[in-house]
Amino acid sequence: MTTPEEHILEVLKGLPVLMTRSHRLFLSIPREDLIKTMNILSSELAIQHLSTITARDKGNDLELLYHFMLQGVVITIKTTCPKNDPTIDSIVTIFPSAILYEREIHDILGIVPRGHPDLRRLVLPDEWVGGYPLRKDWKPPAEQEAEE
Amino acid sequence: MERIDILLSIVYLLLFPGFLFLFAFSLFTEYLDRKIYARIQRRVGPPFLQPFADLVKLSAKEDIVPEKAEHFMFTAAPLIGLAAIFAAFLYLPIVSTTGLHSFNGDLVVVLYLLTIPTLAMFLGGWYSGNVFGQKGGMRVASLLFSYEIPFFLALLTPALLQGSWKMADITRFEATHPLEFVVSLLGFFIGLIALQGKLERLPFDIPEAETEIVAGPLVEYSGRRLALFRLARDAEMVVGAGLIAVVFLAGPEPILPLEPVYLSWLVAALVFLLKTLFVIFLLILLKSAVARIRTDQMISFAYQWLIPLTLVQIFIAIIVRFFGGI
Amino acid sequence: MGYVKLPIGPQHPALKEPENFTITLDGERVVNVDIRIGYIHRGIEKLMETRTYTQNLYLVERICGICSYAHVYNFTQNVEEILGLQIPKRAEYIRTLFLELERLHSHFLWLGVAGHEIGFDTLFMYTWQDREVVQDLLEMISGNRVNYAMNAIGGVRRDVSQEHRKKVLESMDYLEKRAEFYKNVAINEKTILARAENVGILKPQVALRLTAVGPTARASGISVDIRKDDPYASYLDTPFEVITTDTNDVLGRVVVRVLEIVESIKIIRYLMEHLPEGDILKKAPRKIPEGESISHTEAPRGEDIHYLHSNGTEKPDRYKVRTPTLANLPATAEMLKETYLADVPIIVAAIDPCMGCMDRVLLLKDGQEKPGELISGEQLRRYGIKWYAERGWNA
Numbered sequence: 001m002t003t004p005e006e007h008i009l010e011v012l013k014g015l016p017v018l019m020t021r022s023h024r025l026f027l028s029i030p031r032e033d034l035i036k037t038m039n040i041l042s043s044e045l046a047i048q049h050l051s052t053i054t055a056r057d058k059g060n061d062l063e064l065l066y067h068f069m070l071q072g073v074v075i076t077i078k079t080t081c082p083k084n085d086p087t088i089d090s091i092v093t094i095f096p097s098a099i100l101y102e103r104e105i106h107d108i109l110g111i112v113p114r115g116h117p118d119l120r121r122l123v124l125p126d127e128w129v130g131g132y133p134l135r136k137d138w139k140p141p142a143e144q145e146a147e148e
Numbered sequence: 149m150e151r152i153d154i155l156l157s158i159v160y161l162l163l164f165p166g167f168l169f170l171f172a173f174s175l176f177t178e179y180l181d182r183k184i185y186a187r188i189q190r191r192v193g194p195p196f197l198q199p200f201a202d203l204v205k206l207s208a209k210e211d212i213v214p215e216k217a218e219h220f221m222f223t224a225a226p227l228i229g230l231a232a233i234f235a236a237f238l239y240l241p242i243v244s245t246t247g248l249h250s251f252n253g254d255l256v257v258v259l260y261l262l263t264i265p266t267l268a269m270f271l272g273g274w275y276s277g278n279v280f281g282q283k284g285g286m287r288v289a290s291l292l293f294s295y296e297i298p299f300f301l302a303l304l305t306p307a308l309l310q311g312s313w314k315m316a317d318i319t320r321f322e323a324t325h326p327l328e329f330v331v332s333l334l335g336f337f338i339g340l341i342a343l344q345g346k347l348e349r350l351p352f353d354i355p356e357a358e359t360e361i362v363a364g365p366l367v368e369y370s371g372r373r374l375a376l377f378r379l380a381r382d383a384e385m386v387v388g389a390g391l392i393a394v395v396f397l398a399g400p401e402p403i404l405p406l407e408p409v410y411l412s413w414l415v416a417a418l419v420f421l422l423k424t425l426f427v428i429f430l431l432i433l434l435k436s437a438v439a440r441i442r443t444d445q446m447i448s449f450a451y452q453w454l455i456p457l458t459l460v461q462i463f464i465a466i467i468v469r470f471f472g473g474i
Numbered sequence: 475m476g477y478v479k480l481p482i483g484p485q486h487p488a489l490k491e492p493e494n495f496t497i498t499l500d501g502e503r504v505v506n507v508d509i510r511i512g513y514i515h516r517g518i519e520k521l522m523e524t525r526t527y528t529q530n531l532y533l534v535e536r537i538c539g540i541c542s543y544a545h546v547y548n549f550t551q552n553v554e555e556i557l558g559l560q561i562p563k564r565a566e567y568i569r570t571l572f573l574e575l576e577r578l579h580s581h582f583l584w585l586g587v588a589g590h591e592i593g594f595d596t597l598f599m600y601t602w603q604d605r606e607v608v609q610d611l612l613e614m615i616s617g618n619r620v621n622y623a624m625n626a627i628g629g630v631r632r633d634v635s636q637e638h639r640k641k642v643l644e645s646m647d648y649l650e651k652r653a654e655f656y657k658n659v660a661i662n663e664k665t666i667l668a669r670a671e672n673v674g675i676l677k678p679q680v681a682l683r684l685t686a687v688g689p690t691a692r693a694s695g696i697s698v699d700i701r702k703d704d705p706y707a708s709y710l711d712t713p714f715e716v717i718t719t720d721t722n723d724v725l726g727r728v729v730v731r732v733l734e735i736v737e738s739i740k741i742i743r744y745l746m747e748h749l750p751e752g753d754i755l756k757k758a759p760r761k762i763p764e765g766e767s768i769s770h771t772e773a774p775r776g777e778d779i780h781y782l783h784s785n786g787t788e789k790p791d792r793y794k795v796r797t798p799t800l801a802n803l804p805a806t807a808e809m810l811k812e813t814y815l816a817d818v819p820i821i822v823a824a825i826d827p828c829m830g831c832m833d834r835v836l837l838l839k840d841g842q843e844k845p846g847e848l849i850s851g852e853q854l855r856r857y858g859i860k861w862y863a864e865r866g867w868n869a
Binding site for chain 1 (some may be wrong): 511512515517519520555682683684685698700702703710740768777779781783791792794796800801804866
């Protein structure tokens with residue numbers, strides 16, 4: 001009997017999949033390939049469970065991590081986008097549950113998912129003008145004002 | 149002689165068993181309601197004077213009329229409700245076979261007066277200018293018929309059995325024909341359930357449904373006006389339960405011919421109280437054992453079960469009457 | 475009277491925490507639902523980047539007041555994975571005990587809330603009294619009722635003594651009887667059935683597509699349980715069943731939770747009877763090497779996933795938390811469509827919403843000149859003192 005990990009590795013053969021421990025798979029891709037990879041996950045692996053999308057500030061780039069789950073195995077797709085062009089293709093059409101997670105990363109890190117149907121604020125207040133709090137160069141507005 | 153009559157009427161109207169008595173008894177009922185409900189839920193419950201303290205405190209609180217509310221109707225609603233109930237109370241036979249007034253058809257008058265608080269509730273909610281209040285008002289209005297029809301019909305059963313619309317005749321008849329209670333047993337329970345709906349208590353507290361529409365019609369009420377509404381609610385429970393006690397359980401009967409005459413009044417009042425409390429106790433039990441149902445469920449419950457069963461009850465009454473009565 | 479927009483929240487008696495559901499009503503029928511969250515966004519993720527791992531241990535616990543332990547567990551598991559630290563077996567068992575006790579009290583609490591939402595306050599009072607039994611156990615072992623402060627990186631801070639074991643086992647006998655009683659109430663009481671059956675339908679395909687998690691998904695017949703799929707703590711040793719029903723409605727969610735109470739009791743009994751001897755804590759370094767780790771657990775409300783990226787310092791570089799409620803929100807919006815207004819509270823409650831998520835106080839000024847302003851804790855303190863002084867009170 002093949003384990004879920006072996007099955008996933010078999011399907012994703014040829015792609016640089018990294019297994020850090022049992023039940024944890026990582027795959028780094030350029031952002032142009034995002035939709036292509038998502039389609040593979042959705043059609044060939046029949047994954048429906050998108051756990052969440054994590055985004056983090058890497059200095060010059062913003063890194064996005066799409067966490068999927070299949071039979072307990074967490075598959076993480078990593079991609080980056082430069083800070084001067086923080087856009088990414090929206091995956092809402094493939095994974096409808098991404099709708100809230102993409103709103104969240106747009107809200108707190110300023111990553112724009114292209115093609116997202118509803119980019120209102122999610123966690124920050126509607127009148128928020130204080131920038132993107134989870135970027136490393138962000139300061140609370142009180143400090144921002146003091147500097148000015 | 150005439151002067152004494154007037155004096156007695158004033159005492160009857162204002163003190164006992166009139167307004168003051170109803171006021172005190174209403175607060176006592178609220179205490180019982182809350183205490184027994186709490187004990188069933190394994191809680192301690194309020195101290196004896198809590199309902200009175202609540203009323204005094206609420207009366208002293210800031211009383212706000214929202215800008216969007218219709219000032220006149222918003223203020224009038226609780227007063228109309230309370231006045232109607234106090235008026236209804238005077239017709240109930242408590243100390244003797246009759247109330248303050250007794251005439252053929254007094255039962256129907258009390259039934260009509262008891263509908264007014266519901267309408268007051270609807271008006272208060274509708275004119276409060278709040279979306280929750282209006283929603284609640286709409287619910288009051290849409291549910292009105294699902295309990296009023298069974299309530300009316302159920303309470304008319306004993307009148308049909310006896311052939312009089314006078315409460316004094318009904319109680320007299322019941323006191324002499326105990327079998328009458330067995331025949332109208334179904335009507336008694338329908339009356340109880342419909343009264344629970346009239347009082348907007350669980351499982352029928354749909355117009356107030358705290359977790360859905362906050363407090364429904366009462367959402368904008370505060371201070372004195374809220375206190376009045378609450379008092380009206382408690383008094384409605386007393387009068388509603390009292391009416392059921394009168395119509396089905398013979399009210400203050402049997403009246404013992406004791407000397408002096410006020411002793412017999414007291415005994416009669418005591419009998420009436422015990423019967424009313426019994427009815428109230430049943431209402432509390434029902435409240436603590438159920439969840440709130442939905443508007444559509446209540447309407448279909450009324451039309452599929454309550455009203456047909458009431459018709460069965462009336463049919464039984466007519467048959468019994470036709471075959472010579474009891 | 476046409477469509478009416480009814481705001482449920484941010485402040486509303488049906489909601490235990492501020493959220494906003496703007497419901498468009500046609501009479502009593504729900505036509506559309508718009509969900510707005512973020513009213514209690516506290517910026518914990520940002521705050522965590524400024525604190526050491528030890529400090530974060532206690533911060534992470536305050537994400538949620540009910541499932542606090544699931545969050546701490548995830549945090550410690552992430553840190554230990556990056557450190558490559560294998561914690562003692564006894565500590566694993568004690569952690570599992572806490573995870574399950576938490577599930578127990580959370581499910582009892584939920585049962586009461588569900589009862590309250592449909593106006594069944596007697597059920598609410600009964601279940602919350604039984605929940606106290608679990609709370610007492612948690613307090614007895616950890617010293618705390620809500621935020622247990624039980625975990626340390628490398629193990630647990632307090633041991634379970636022989637008396638504790640005895641007391642836990644006794645309480646489990648009592649709770650098992652109560653769970654049986656609630657099961658009978660839930661499936662026999664007519665008014666509960668009237669309010670829960672065929673209400674808030676979530677079809678399995680929809681649940682999968684919108685990634686519902688936890689009891690919400692399991693009530694739609696989806697057998698998803700991280701404890702089985704990706705065993706953590708000592709779930710590999712412990713025998714238990716994954717409870718599913720296929721009724722897809724609120725009643726199914728009630729039944730799933732009640733039966734999960736029974737399963738949790740079984741797990742706790744097993745843990746207490748097979749508790750291994752040994753240490754409970756291993757020493758861990760203050761600095762965490764560079765690395766990343768993902769940890770997910772089956773919190774009482776479903777999959778709770780945490781991501782940690784460390785940069786070799788004492789403080790995390792990025793910490794991400796996704797609570798189960800967020801995952802269940804799209805499914806909730808779906809369930810609410812075409813229902814009755816009266817069903818909205820129970821449907822929302824049926825996912826067991828728990829909004830946890832920054833160092834931020836929003837001050838709304840009168841007249842809306844400056845709608846939102848961010849102020850620091852110190853500014854807030856001064857503002858408070860001024861506010862009271864202006865009114866002649868002593869701050």
